[in-house]
Amino acid sequence: MNTANILASIIFGSIGFAAFVYGKKQSSLKPLVIGVILMVYPYFVENPIALYAAGVVLTVLLFIF
Numbered sequence: 001m002n003t004a005n006i007l008a009s010i011i012f013g014s015i016g017f018a019a020f021v022y023g024k025k026q027s028s029l030k031p032l033v034i035g036v037i038l039m040v041y042p043y044f045v046e047n048p049i050a051l052y053a054a055g056v057v058l059t060v061l062l063f064i065f
Contacts, residue, residue: 005046005048008042012039012041012058015062019032019038020039038058
């Protein structure tokens with residue numbers, strides 16, 4: 001773990017938690033699932049570039065659909 005991974009975990013984990021709570025309150029499956037993925041994936045991706053790229057893509061998916 002380096003600083004970039006910890007920072008990405010905090011940023012995308014927070015966004016994921018907010019999306020999860022929103023999806024749960026609205027009974028919407030899409031933000032609920034994307035929120036869980038955003039909270040969990042930083043534990044499995046070690047490359048900082050891939051970590052940030054996947055986080056940005058998943059965050060954009062929240063607003064596109």
